[in-house]
Amino acid sequence: MPTPKAHVASLAPYQLADLALAPGIQPVMLAQNESLRDPSPQVATAISAAQHDGRLYADPKCSELAMVLRQIYDLSGNAVLLGAGSMELIGVLLRAYVGPGDEVLSSQFGYAYFALATAITGARYIQACESDYTLDVDAMLAKVTDHTKVVVAVNPGNPTGTAIANSEIRRLRMALPEDVLLVIDEAYGEFTDAWQKPVFDLVEAGNCVVLRTLSKAYGLASMRVGWGFFPETIAQQMLKLLNPNRLSSISQHAAMAALQDQEYMRATVTQTLQIAQQFRQAMQALGFYVPQSHGNFVLLKLASATQAQNIEKGLRKQGFLVRPMRNDLAECLRITIGEPQVMRQLTEVITALCQQN
Ligand SMILES: Cc1ncc(COP(=O)(O)O)c(C=O)c1O
Structure with a gap:
């Protein structure tokens, strides 16, 4: 029987959401x-135009798409x-920069994929405490050791949705040793671009x-x-x-079309944040804590892990798939923001389930 490498055998696959109903x-x-x-209606048009490219390999450099990104995000x-x-x-970044004996430092509720991506390299994954479900730069700095090779700042955070000011990210970079690589994961960055200037300029320093x-x-x-x-x-x-x-021609063309319709993306962001705020208030009215979210989801903190499990199961029975959390967040559910009508129904179902649980 062929045997895998020992550290691979000891890994568990990344857990995506359970979508079984x-x-x-x-x-x-x-x-x-x-x-x-x-996505923008322009995307469907771009996809149907690109479908005839199927016979050919796509541009491996994604040159046109990279150029559009440079224009939209003002990158030079x-x-x-x-x-x-x-x-x-x-x-790939972690595979290239860390290995056994190194440490990757993230925060307490940092995006879970960084933990697995670190384990794949054989490095250690270290987490600094957060304050009120929010990344704490001083707590991160206190965890830096001679073994720290990479520091990860996910801003806004997933699964918390909380965000710190980019001035804090800059302070983190300034205080870290120069040879430590800072990875700023802004998967939800478009949701904060309206109130804070992005940090792309930090890339210039090389670390x-x-x-x-x-x-x-x-x-x-x-x-x-x-x-x-x-x-x-x-x-x-x-x-x-x-x-x-790695990117099909259809994906490249779809991406360019979506990027070129900034108005549509901004409308999505505005609408999402408004609905998130309303949903947060509805959950607060039920007596639950919900950290202020700057993404397209909220973290709902229920009274206990048991209540969180029961509500998640109850929602699933009615088709609502939300994300249960584990470990330090076992009493929480992460809920993606849907359309207004969906969130109204969800609020009603959660209210009813809370009365039974
Ligand atoms: C913080 C964060 N980073 C990265 C990703 C990965 O996104 P994708 O691989 O779809 O680009 C996600 C997806 O949920 C995320 O929440």
Whole structure:
């Protein structure tokens, strides 16, 4: 029997949302932070135009798409790299920069994929406490050791939804040793761009990477288009490990169409944040704590882990798929923001379930 490497054998696969429902129940997808509406109508047009490219390999450099990203996000110099979702870029970045004996430092409720991506490399994953479900720069700095190779700041955070000011991210970068790589994961960055200037300029110093995705605000989760702004030296290492043919032509064209309709994306963001605020208030009225969210989801803190499990099960029976949490957040559910009518129904169902649980 062939044997895998010992550290691979000891890993558990990344746990995505459990989407299983009883036969005949229609799913209401609120478990994976997908957009509440379809992508821009321009995307469908672009996809049907690109369908004839199927015979050919797509542009491995995604040159046109990278150029559109540079225009939209006002990026100059350095490198724009595309990945099959930002998950792919996270995995490859850690494989290129850390290994056994190294530490990757993130925060208490940091995006869970960083833990697995770190374990795959054989490095140790360290988590600094958060304050009120929010990344705490001083707590992170206190955990830096001689072994720290990479520091991860997910802003806004998933699953908390909380955000810190970009001045705090800058303070983190300034206080870290120069040879420590800072990875700023802004998968939900479009939801805060209206009130804070992005941090892409930090990439210039050569020790910082900013990651984004089209899976959230642009509504393209199934197209798998993640991207990052990388120092050229880091991009050169990444290109050795990345699959050169990772993005289909359809994905590249869909992404360009979505990016070129900024008005549509901004309307999605505004609508989502408004609904999130209303839903948060409805949950607060039921007596629950919900940290202020700056993404397309909220973290609902219930009275106990048992109540969270019961409510999650009760919702699932009626087709509402939300995300149960584990460990430190076992009394919480992460709920993606859906359309107003969906959130009204959800509020009614949660209210009824709370009376029974
Ligand atoms: C914080 C964060 N980073 C990265 C990702 C990965 O996104 P994708 O691989 O779809 O680009 C997600 C997805 O949920 C996320 O929440």
